[in-house]
Amino acid sequence: MEEIDRHGGLPLVSLPFDVKHPWKDWNVAGYAGLEVINLSTIARRHINVPSFLWLMARWRRHGMADVLRTLVTRPDRGLATWDALTSGGQPFVGIAALDAHALMKIGKKKYPIPSYADSFRATATHVLVPGHTGGGDRSAIYDALRQGRCHGL
Numbered sequence: 239m240e241e242i243d244r245h246g247g248l249p250l251v252s253l254p255f256d257v258k259h260p261w262k263d264w265n266v267a268g269y270a271g272l273e274v275i276n277l278s279t280i281a282r283r284h285i286n287v288p289s290f291l292w293l294m295a296r297w298r299r300h301g302m303a304d305v306l307r308t309l310v311t312r313p314d315r316g317l318a319t320w321d322a323l324t325s326g327g328q329p330f331v332g333i334a335a336l337d338a339h340a341l342m343k344i345g346k347k348k349y350p351i352p353s354y355a356d357s358f359r360a361t362a363t364h365v366l367v368p369g370h371t372g373g374g375d376r377s378a379i380y381d382a383l384r385q386g387r388c389h390g391l
Contacts, residue, residue, distance in 0.1 A: 239267075240268075248380050249270055250272060251269050252335065253273065253278070254273060254316065255313075256278070256279045256282065257282040270384055271331030271333060271386075272316070272319065272331075272333075274313050274316035274319075274333065275361060276336075277357065301356070302351060303352075303360055306352055306357065316332070317332075329385045329386035333363040333388065334390025362390065364388060365382050365387065365388045366387040367379060367381075368387075
């Protein structure tokens with residue numbers, strides 16, 4: 239975490255409840271937030287052979303962004319953890335993450351789905367920067383995140 243801080247970064251816990259690579263050491267200090275929603279984790283939990291067939295039919299009718307939104311379920315475990323981490327009143331960022339790779343591995347083959355565009359339409363973290371109307375002011379964005387001024391959709 240010190241290395242991230244030294245470079246002006248924002249240490250976040252990624253994939254905290256992932257099926258394949260869950261975060262295990264909740265006693266570590268110094269991180270500023272966590273992914274409350276992660277589309278990759280949600281997909282790993284919900285996609286199996288029967289659901290894949292249903293999702294493919296939905297994709298043909300409504301498009302990939304609709305399929306991704308269909309997969310997103312309430313992240314009860316993520317929200318409970320985030321609530322516990324913020325219970326003392328300190329700011330702690332909770333974000334919605336895409337974990338977008340634009341490739342889905344099915345068996346030994348990789349398919350170029352979902353696209354980055356579809357992934358970015360499915361969920362986002364909105365950062366609230368007071369007095370800022372846009373642009374890429376990294377320090378203002380990081381400060382807003384450190385203060386917990388954001389929300390995910």
